Amino acid sequence: MITSPANARVKAAAALHNRSERERSGLFLIEGHREIDRAFQAGIIIEHLFILEGVEKPAWTVAGMAELVLGPVAFAKIAYGRDGVVAVARRPTFDLESFNPAAPQLVLVTESIEKPGNLGAMLRSAAATGAALLVADAATDMTNPNVVRASLGALFIVPVAQTTSAEAKSWLHKHDIVVAAAVVHDGVPPWSLDLTGPIALVIGSEHIGLSSTWLETAVSRIQIPMVGAVDSLNAATAAAILLFEAIRQRSAGR
Amino acid sequence: MITSPANARVKAAAALHNRSERERSGLFLIEGHREIDRAFQAGIIIEHLFILEGVEKPAWTVAGMAELVLGPVAFAKIAYGRDGVVAVARRPTFDLESFNPAAPQLVLVTESIEKPGNLGAMLRSAAATGAALLVADAATDMTNPNVVRASLGALFIVPVAQTTSAEAKSWLHKHDIVVAAAVVHDGVPPWSLDLTGPIALVIGSEHIGLSSTWLETAVSRIQIPMVGAVDSLNAATAAAILLFEAIRQRSAGR
Numbered sequence: 001m002i003t004s005p006a007n008a009r010v011k012a013a014a015a016l017h018n019r020s021e022r023e024r025s026g027l028f029l030i031e032g033h034r035e036i037d038r039a040f041q042a043g044i045i046i047e048h049l050f051i052l053e054g055v056e057k058p059a060w061t062v063a064g065m066a067e068l069v070l071g072p073v074a075f076a077k078i079a080y081g082r083d084g085v086v087a088v089a090r091r092p093t094f095d096l097e098s099f100n101p102a103a104p105q106l107v108l109v110t111e112s113i114e115k116p117g118n119l120g121a122m123l124r125s126a127a128a129t130g131a132a133l134l135v136a137d138a139a140t141d142m143t144n145p146n147v148v149r150a151s152l153g154a155l156f157i158v159p160v161a162q163t164t165s166a167e168a169k170s171w172l173h174k175h176d177i178v179v180a181a182a183v184v185h186d187g188v189p190p191w192s193l194d195l196t197g198p199i200a201l202v203i204g205s206e207h208i209g210l211s212s213t214w215l216e217t218a219v220s221r222i223q224i225p226m227v228g229a230v231d232s233l234n235a236a237t238a239a240a241i242l243l244f245e246a247i248r249q250r251s252a253g254r
Numbered sequence: 255m256i257t258s259p260a261n262a263r264v265k266a267a268a269a270l271h272n273r274s275e276r277e278r279s280g281l282f283l284i285e286g287h288r289e290i291d292r293a294f295q296a297g298i299i300i301e302h303l304f305i306l307e308g309v310e311k312p313a314w315t316v317a318g319m320a321e322l323v324l325g326p327v328a329f330a331k332i333a334y335g336r337d338g339v340v341a342v343a344r345r346p347t348f349d350l351e352s353f354n355p356a357a358p359q360l361v362l363v364t365e366s367i368e369k370p371g372n373l374g375a376m377l378r379s380a381a382a383t384g385a386a387l388l389v390a391d392a393a394t395d396m397t398n399p400n401v402v403r404a405s406l407g408a409l410f411i412v413p414v415a416q417t418t419s420a421e422a423k424s425w426l427h428k429h430d431i432v433v434a435a436a437v438v439h440d441g442v443p444p445w446s447l448d449l450t451g452p453i454a455l456v457i458g459s460e461h462i463g464l465s466s467t468w469l470e471t472a473v474s475r476i477q478i479p480m481v482g483a484v485d486s487l488n489a490a491t492a493a494a495i496l497l498f499e500a501i502r503q504r505s506a507g508r
Contacts, residue, residue, distance in 0.1 A: 121488060130481035154484060191502050227384035227501060234375060237494045240487070244495045245502070247481060248445050 120150020
């Protein structure tokens with residue numbers, strides 16, 4: 001058992017909270033039983049596992065997977081939550097070449113979203129609706145531990161690509177996926193559009209909205225009608241409303 | 255200007271982060287320009303205002319409102335964010351007697367929700383849809399600074415009452431509001447129900463769902479269909495989807 005937070009493996013794992021170290025090493029952290037299980041099922045390569053002293057060893061660990069038991073002080077250097085298990089895993093690339101949403105494509109595109117919690121929540125909604133996620137111009141890396149955690153492991157279920165807005169746009173064009181931009185004025189309600197065909201729903205950041213790249217490309221402008229005295233919805237909430245409206249239309253068509 | 259974090263008024267304000275002190279004093283904190291403005295418009299009584307040194311005085315301050323300029327160290331004892339302004343205000347009671355949703359009532363009922371961020375997000379969705387919020391059996395006080403912040407001040411726009419599940423149930427019954435419970439199995443899609451009349455949408459906690467109090471009362475069981483490989487949505491996301499489905503149906507009827 002490792003008790004010292006100064007242990008080299010503990011320090012190396014803790015350093016993966018920083019993006020630069022994740023990029024340098026090609027590794028990232030996955031915390032929690034469900035999250036690690038989903039990553040493992042998705043073919044993510046687990047390098048080793050840290051288990052908090054006294055916590056039961058996960059049932060799904062495979063032969064040859066290195067496991068290190070940590071004392072509470074050392075474990076707290078790596079973990080945020082209370083699950084008592086953290087994996088060090090090889091970082092997926094999330095490249096556009098291997099992005100392959102199921103037809104008829106339902107793609108959530110996010111532009112310049114920064115908050116890991118919002119990206120995590122969008123991943124949960126995408127997983128619940130069978131949608132894919134195209135992350136454009138994000139300042140946040142999808143292997144950020146807070147994205148992984150907030151997604152409850154949906155990161156490993158949803159087809160995800162991370163790229164620029166320009167490349168995302170040409171990818172969608174090449175695959176004949178219609179672009180609909182979420183706007184806060186001069187748009188039509190989501191239920192007035194046909195969302196049953198291949199469609200990309202594009203959501204901008206809460207602060208600046210969508211860039212002209214997307215506003216000029218969009219075939220439709222979707223505006224979620226606000227009845228009350230508020231100006232905006234949280235970006236992840238808006239994404240969920242649009243994705244489930246697509247599901248409503250698609251299930252009605254069956 | 256007050257520079258010391260040990261100043262008595264600063265300490266008294268910082269103590270309002272604790273529920274027991276809010277209950278004892280009848281005061282709570284409101285942080286942010288927009289949030290304080292909304293509270294003020296809603297008739298909340300502002301006792302005094304703390305302004306961070308160098309931050310412009312809000313345009314809406316009224317004659318006689320006590321303002322205290324704080325140095326950064328003292329201000330950091332009270333504030334979470336970067337807006338540079340915090341008000342100490344009199345705590346609303348959120349009692350059922352003064353709960354008065356507009357007809358046809360659209361009431362979001364939450365049972366045993368604990369996370370301030372979820373309550374805040376639900377308040378934003380309620381404000382956007384003109385819904386009222388009935389908070390049942392919550393472990394969290396609605397004047398918790400994180401609820402106020404996460405709601406972006408929607409707490410002061412939405413009709414809110416905080417009570418027990420039993421009292422919420424009889425209030426709804428007395429006002430002829432139909433109860434629909436959100437469930438994760440054995441329910442019907444929200445779009446298969448008529449949500450245009452007076453209705454209460456009841457959401458339970460993520461961990462334990464709804465109690466038998468609500469499951470036995472409910473006329474309908476609503477289940478948000480999940481296409482993908484996930485078991486649940488965030489409670490605030492589920493609330494937003496149901497509220498906006500009601501808005502879709504109500505706007506289609508116009």
